[in-house]
Amino acid sequence: MKLKKIHHIAIICSDYELSKWFYVDVLGFTVAREVFREARNSYKLDLEVGGQYQIELFSFPDPALRPSRPEAAGLRHLAFEVDDIDEAVFHLNELNVSTESIRVDEFTGKRFTFFQDPDGLPLELYEV
Structure with missing residues (x-):
């Protein structure tokens, strides 16, 4: 395959x-x-x-609920690539979408953060 x-x-x-x-x-x-x-x-x-x-x-x-925290078994999160994470976080925050603090990936040196969709699905922004 x-x-x-x-x-x-x-x-x-x-x-x-x-x-x-x-x-x-x-x-x-x-x-x-x-x-x-x-x-x-x-x-x-x-x-x-x-x-x-x-x-x-x-x-x-009436969809069934399931665990969606990043540490739950199954799909951990869905990540989206962005050019400017500061701009993306500002945009989300302006629309009252909470984001975690921006962190740096210890292996790649790239910046990232997490936020959630309306159902609590963990989403990530990853700066390239």
Whole structure:
């Protein structure tokens, strides 16, 4: 098997309109397609990230909760590359999105920080 790249990342949210606002208006992702799937009483929102990757944002009635702290088993966090972490943190803070203190990766020397989406999904900004 020869995997070429990550095709998409799927996220299930508990409040579709709030999460849509967060990923589109706060993080600045572009809506590629939005559909309501009547049989599932569910929205599916396809988002472009930098014209390269895709996030699928799903809504379902009463989704089950699961641990999402970075130390829980499973997916640890989703990281986004930025050119200027100070600018990105300022933008998030201006929109009342709390961020952790900026840290420096001890192995790469790169700066990074964590924040959360409306459902507490841990997200990271990583400066390149």
